[in-house]
Amino acid sequence: MTSMESNMRINAVKTVEQFHVGGTTLSFYSLKRVERQGLKHASRLPASLKILLENTLRHGSVASSGLTDLSAFAKWLDEGQTGAAVSFYPRRMIIPESSGLPLLGDLACMRDAMANLGGNPHRINPKIPIDLFVDHSVTVDAHARPGAALINHALEMKRNAERYSFLRWASRAFDGLRIFPPGSGICHQINLEYLANVVEIVETNGETWAIPDTLIGMDSHTPMINALSVLGWGVGGLEGTAVSLGEPVSLAIPEVIGCRLLGKPRPGVTSTDIVLSITQILRQQALAGKFVEFLGPGLNSLSLSDRATIANMAPETGATVGFFPVDDETLRYLALTGRPSSHIEVVRAYAKLQGLWRDDTQADNNLYTSFVDINLENVAPSVAGPSRPHQRVDLAAAPIAFSALAPLAPSSPAHLTNQLQNGDVVLAAITSCTNTANPSSMITAGLLARNAVAAGLMSKPWVKTSLSPGSKVVAAYLEASGLQTSLDALGFNVAGFGCMTCMGNSGPLPKEVDAQLLDENLVVASVISGNRNFEGRVHPKVRANFLASPPLVIAYALAGTMAIDLTNEPLGSDRNGSPVYLRDIWPDDQSIRKATHESITTDMYQAQYKNILKGSAEWDQLAVTDAPTFPWNDESTFIRRPPFLDNVALQSSVSEDILNARVLGIFGDMLTTDHISPIGVISAGTPAAEYLESLGVNPSDFVSYAARRLNHDVMVRGTFANIHIRNEMTPDVTGSSTLLHPASVRTAICSAAEQYRREGVPLVIIGGKEYGAGSSRDWAAKGTRLLGVRAVIAESFERIHRSNLLCMGVLPLQFPDNVNRKSLALKGDEIFSIVGISGGLKPLDMVDCVMTRMDGSKVAIPLHVRLDTQVEIDYFQQGGILHYVLRQKLSENKALQE
Structure with missing residues (x-):
């Protein structure tokens, strides 16, 4: 060089x-x-x-x-070096209210701190446009009935009035914040269908510029927009707060994997089958922190919506993005969804001028780090489960996949008696932007429903069925095509427009089903058209969870069990008692294409998005405070002032070594952020439930952890408290449990942490591979910090959670190769001292750790510091990103005053 x-x-x-x-x-x-x-x-x-x-x-x-x-x-071009960092300034942000509320709470808290330290609170204001979508709170209470969506919306507004009033305050207090009210749809689908421009036209100093549309989102499935050739990905809530205030995203230029798609899907294969196959293959490639780009002739057979299904699940592959280049299909979709023809021509011209236009003849000459080939002809109808998105199996093998959790009943008496058995499906939900943004998948589901009704089939009575589209366009074309009538007949009435079952807001099970699950140790299943299926995520009492295409969701509702091979065994019987098989009611590809073409028009998109920002009467009637700072109510159990800037100083202190730390928990591979900080219902008997009950809150009003993310006293008690989490220090139980040392007293995680805090003992967490997988759950890091944890030592980290940890001042440390909790035979009674932090750190540094066992013997362990860029070191050494940004704003304020 x-x-x-x-x-x-x-x-x-x-x-x-x-x-x-x-x-x-x-x-x-x-x-x-x-x-x-x-x-x-x-x-x-x-x-x-x-x-x-x-x-x-x-x-x-x-x-x-x-x-x-x-x-x-x-360096990247010359040597393939990926360690050099760049600063990425996204054009805009999208956030769901579940992570948006904590962000706005942090901004409000920063305004308070700014005022307390003599600064101007108005200096805390977003520097880039933020679109916030109220899509994570609506719950499937009413289902399988006319008017279910209206009932669920009314319940949502009643339960969340205080939270939503806070959002209305924020929309007035902060510039550049736009709120899409409850019932609008899911952020990623609206971004795809309406917001994204591919190329932005901006005016600067009297000159008109064309620039790429770029964004970050505070939700891990933000890469869905990569299908439209828009670069964007999910970040943690803490990094998102900094970016909203003008800080760049710091990242090392990543490796880029070229995923060549070959061949053409076989008849009967859906985009869901394709993405589950791609996820299974790419998950084996160790893609953390890497980009994936899709290329090859296989793209010719994938619609933009098919590509969106694939891009949506980039996080499940481990990659940061799953990017598709601009081509004629991109422009066709822009036209279909009502983008102006003049702008589409700008996109075409800009993409070709900048080398962003798809060129299969040039693709192999591009400097990809490596290639992965996937032949679409090899994809078969599939499901993924029972607990991870990459656990794909052919449809015929679904019963075998379930049996990994529990033995299936030898027969299916539930079909005759309503007595539940292992393997019975109790939840079937067409849900999530992953698949409801795909018209072909939804039309296929509607046609299958029509054929099933014509054959005399019905959903089984123990199956809770629901349909929650990601946008109102879906409901419009299902209604216009007449297919919604058939879906209604099978119990798939529209239950609302939001994430709903996909993110755990599945609502209560039918009483008779719930009673049997309480009385018997049954392993039952859900089948959803979502993107995640971690144990307990969909519903705390449903251990087996399978991802499937919308038509297969209906098929399993008809069958009522995972025990049968849908490719060879009947779903049920027709009116004459003859068996009806899945193949009998599955629509052919020509019928799907014809119905899709006839049902979906540009006018539908334009009509549904014309008044997208207009809320319901309940939304408009919310009480709104009009003030630059928020009037916190210490008695509230929903909205409390966050404690993260309490006693913040103008100057940062030196990061200290971690001496004589105790182990709070030891966890296995792929511990998800759902396990660390659950978002669903607050279950009876958990520390958070006991705390709320002590304040006089009725259990029926607990709502969920997601609803209480601005109450740190609830959330810290929910940290490491998922009812399915297993601490290897107490392997015989699940839930919030650990051993308090040196006395080895069993207690809840939060109780042990409080005792250690009183004694001045620092804490560490030990993890396995892919620690922090899953959602961009900021509270998985915030709760960790509030518990007094100084460092997490793991074999590897998922990207967003690693960022969240360091942004909270928790040090992510990685074991060297071939060293882990098992090779060290950790019990949890060891003492850890980690030195080299106070002397200053550089990116990807090493520190020395000495572990002392109960018998006094010591083991030296060199640890990798997973602070990958200088900016990340700056954030960590300031005590976290909130402290860093606040001090930056105070410095700017002082400069202005001078």
């Missing part, structure tokens, strides 16, 4: 070019000119990295020197 390449700085102004579309002149930062100025092979970058390069070029161009540092890209 030449010295010029290793210190690559160019004059960004000299890369500016212009192009003309429909009489409009648009300026842009030309990546071709970047290459001509010396960044060799820039044209061979993967498309996702070209967007990162443009972002770096554009934001670096305002530097005082006039030069933009592209050394990180030069």
Whole structure:
């Protein structure tokens, strides 16, 4: 590498070019000119990295020197080095209210701290547009009946009035915050169908510019928008707070895996089958922190909606993004969903000028880190379960997959007696943006329902059925096609427009089912068209959970059990007593295409989104406070001032070594953020339930952990308290349990942490591989910090949770290869001392750990510090990202005053 390449700085102004579309002149930062100025092979970058390069070029161009540092890209191109960091400035943010409420709570808390420290609270204000969607609170209370959606909306508004009033306050207090009210739909689907522009047109200093549409979202499934060639991914709530205030996302330029899709799907194969197969294959590739780009001739057979199903589940593969390039299908979808034709031409022109247009002849020449080939012809009808999205099996093997949890009943007497057996399906939900954003999948489900009704089949009475579309467009075309009538007949009435069952708001089971589950040790199942199926996530009493396409969800509702092979055994009998098989009612591909084409129009999208920001009467009638700072109520059990900036100082203190720390918990591989900080119902007997009861809250009013994410006293008691979590220090029980040492007293996690706090004892958590998998759950890190945990030591971390930990000032440490909790024979009674923190850290540093066993013997363990960039070190050493940003704003405020 030449010295010029290793210190690559160019004059960004000299890369500016212009192009003309429909009489409009648009300026842009030309990546071709970047290459001509010396960044060799820039044209061979993967498309996702070209967007990162443009972002770096554009934001670096305002530097005082006039030069933009592209050394990180030069190293990546020249040597494949991925450690060099860049700053990514997203154009906008999307957030569901479940993570948006904590973000707004943190901003409100920062305003208080700003005022207390002599600053102007108005300095705490979003710097980029934020779209917040109230989509995570609606619950399936009413189902399988007319008007279910209206009933569920009314209950949602009653339960969440205080939370939603806080949101209304925030929309007035903070600039640039736009709220999509309850009932609008799911954030990712609305982003796909309505918000995303692919290319943004902006006015700057009297000049019109074309720039890539980019975003971050405070939900792990934000990469769904990658299907539309928009670069975006999920971040933790803490990093999101900083980005909202103008901080960049710091990331090492990642490896980019080229996933070549070959062949064409066979008849009867859905996009769900495809994504489950892709997830299973890619999960084996160790993709944490990496980008995936899809290419190859197989794309020709995938609609934009099919691609969205695939991109949505990028987190389940382990990747940061699952990116698709711009092509004619991208433009077709933009036209279908009502984007202006003039803008579509801008997208076409810009993509071709910048090398973002799909070119299969060039793709193999691009500098991908490696390739993975997947032949779509090999994909078969599938389900995934019983507890992880990558546990895909062919449909015929579903009974075998279930039997990994419990033996199936030898027969199915439940079909005759309503007496539940192992393997019976008690929840069947067409839910989630993953699949309801796919018209082909939804039309297939509707046609299958019509055929099932015509054959005389009905859903089994013990199955709770529901349909919760991700946008109102879905309901419109199902109604217009006449297919909703058949869905209603099988109990799949629209129950609401939100995440609902996918994220755990499945509501109560039928009373007779719930009673049997209380009385008997049964393992029953759910089948949902969602993206996650961790044990206890869908419903705390449902241990086996399977992901499937919308039509297969209906099929399992008809069968009522996982015990049968749907490819060879009948779903039931027709009116004449003859067996009816799945193949008898499955619609052919031609019928699906015809119904899809006839049912879905551009006018539908335009009509449904015309008044998308208008809320219901209940929403409009909420009490709203109009003030720059929020009037906290200490008596509230929903909205409390967060404690994370209590006693914050103007200057940060030096990070200290961790000495004589006790172990609070030892956990196995793939401990999810759902296990660390559950979002669903607050179960009786848990520490959080006992706390609320002590305040006089009726159990029927507990609502959920998600609803109480702005009450730290509830949430800290919910940390490591999922009823299915298993601490290896107390392996015979599940739930919140640990041993308090040195006396080895069994107690709840939060109780032990409180005792250690009183004694001044620091704490560590020990984990396995892929620690913190799953949702971008900020409280999984916030709760960890409030418990007094100074460090988490694991074999590997999922990306978002690692970021959340360091952003809370909790040090993520990684065992060296071939060292783990098992090789060390950890019991939890050991004492850990970790030194090298106070002397200053550099990215990907090492620190020394000495573990002392009960017998006094010591083991030295070198640990990798998973602070991957200098910005991450800065956040950690300031005590967390909230402290860092607050001090930045105070410094800016002081400079303005001077």
